[in-house]
Amino acid sequence: MIITRSPLRISLGGGGTDLPSYYENNEGFLIAASIDKYIYITLHKTFGTNFIIKYSDIEKVNKIEEIKHPIIRESLKYLDIKETNIEISSIANIPAGTGLGSSGSFTTALLKAIHTYKKDIVTKYELANEACHIEMDVLKEPIGKQDQFIASYGGITSFTFRKNGEVNVSTLKLSNETLYNLQDNLLLFFTGYSRKASTILKEQNDKSKSEEKAMISNLNYIKDLGYRSKEALESDNLRLFGELMNEHWVHKKKRSNGMSNPKINDWYALALKNGAIGGKLIGAGGGGFLMFYTENAIKLRRAMYKAGLEEVRFRFDFKGTEVFANHD
Numbered sequence: 001m002i003i004t005r006s007p008l009r010i011s012l013g014g015g016g017t018d019l020p021s022y023y024e025n026n027e028g029f030l031i032a033a034s035i036d037k038y039i040y041i042t043l044h045k046t047f048g049t050n051f052i053i054k055y056s057d058i059e060k061v062n063k064i065e066e067i068k069h070p071i072i073r074e075s076l077k078y079l080d081i082k083e084t085n086i087e088i089s090s091i092a093n094i095p096a097g098t099g100l101g102s103s104g105s106f107t108t109a110l111l112k113a114i115h116t117y118k119k120d121i122v123t124k125y126e127l128a129n130e131a132c133h134i135e136m137d138v139l140k141e142p143i144g145k146q147d148q149f150i151a152s153y154g155g156i157t158s159f160t161f162r163k164n165g166e167v168n169v170s171t172l173k174l175s176n177e178t179l180y181n182l183q184d185n186l187l188l189f190f191t192g193y194s195r196k197a198s199t200i201l202k203e204q205n206d207k208s209k210s211e212e213k214a215m216i217s218n219l220n221y222i223k224d225l226g227y228r229s230k231e232a233l234e235s236d237n238l239r240l241f242g243e244l245m246n247e248h249w250v251h252k253k254k255r256s257n258g259m260s261n262p263k264i265n266d267w268y269a270l271a272l273k274n275g276a277i278g279g280k281l282i283g284a285g286g287g288g289f290l291m292f293y294t295e296n297a298i299k300l301r302r303a304m305y306k307a308g309l310e311e312v313r314f315r316f317d318f319k320g321t322e323v324f325a326n327h328d
Helices: 020-026 070-078 102-117 124-138 146-153 176-185 197-209 213-234 238-255 262-273 297-306
Strands: 002-013 028-045 051-054 058-061 086-092 156-161 167-171 186-190 276-281 289-294 322-326
Touching: 002 102, 002 146, 002 213, 002 238, 020 028, 020 213, 028 102, 028 146, 028 213, 070 102, 070 124, 086 102, 102 124, 102 146, 102 322, 124 146, 124 167, 146 156, 146 167, 156 213, 176 186, 176 238, 186 297, 213 238, 238 276, 238 289, 262 276, 262 289, 262 297, 289 297
Parallel strands: 051 086
Antiparallel strands: 002 028, 002 322, 028 086, 028 156, 051 058, 156 167, 186 289, 276 289
């Protein structure tokens, strides 16, 4: 049995500039961090003659083409799997649709499992690129490259998205003190809302493709915030980083009417009154997790708990997508 896992992620600045509709004309830049919440994939041969696919549904089919799960079907086709006596299962610490990049994590973990099954050697860059190809080129999802790359690489990492589609990867240079303080002072709270990222990203994608001035201007500003956030983190100025998060959220909300809602706005305002320096919704928006930077975690936790929000505590992950177990 092969078990692989990919970490989920949080965005730390510049998010949204990783879509081809933007970076093919302007180049994109963002910072992301992987966290110790994972998607696990198990793959093993069975004694039967069918594919058995287990996720939120269970499938038992004779041919790859009959698999309903699009990412599993296209990944098996892409890597030219011939056998049919294979069982694939997935399990996650956090449900999909919550803004933590679960689709990209799922795809990288799945591809890593299939490569391991085939005894292939695949680099982190190749793995991320393949995952992007499956989701963006084959399945035509209007998404970007952030999730696949941070899931594959892990750590606290910046990505530059070149006009030709290449991605430059660079680990942030953080002191141990800054790393530990950042980890302790970033708090995640679940809003209770789930949504499909592609719904909101499609609006951004369409506007970017048509080169709508307001959208391009907004993303240019967000990209600059990404650069400034990197500088703040690498210069040990976490308070400035928190302030930039707030500035980011103000501009992010302008990209779509579906980015936030009155309840989320109320929670955000409450957080700012109770120790948060800045924050934002993680992912495309519309729901999922609110993340805040604070220097008074106890006060903020108490306020959010009284408001009915559940906190998910985390640590950073520095391994990225990996083979967790491999037993013949």
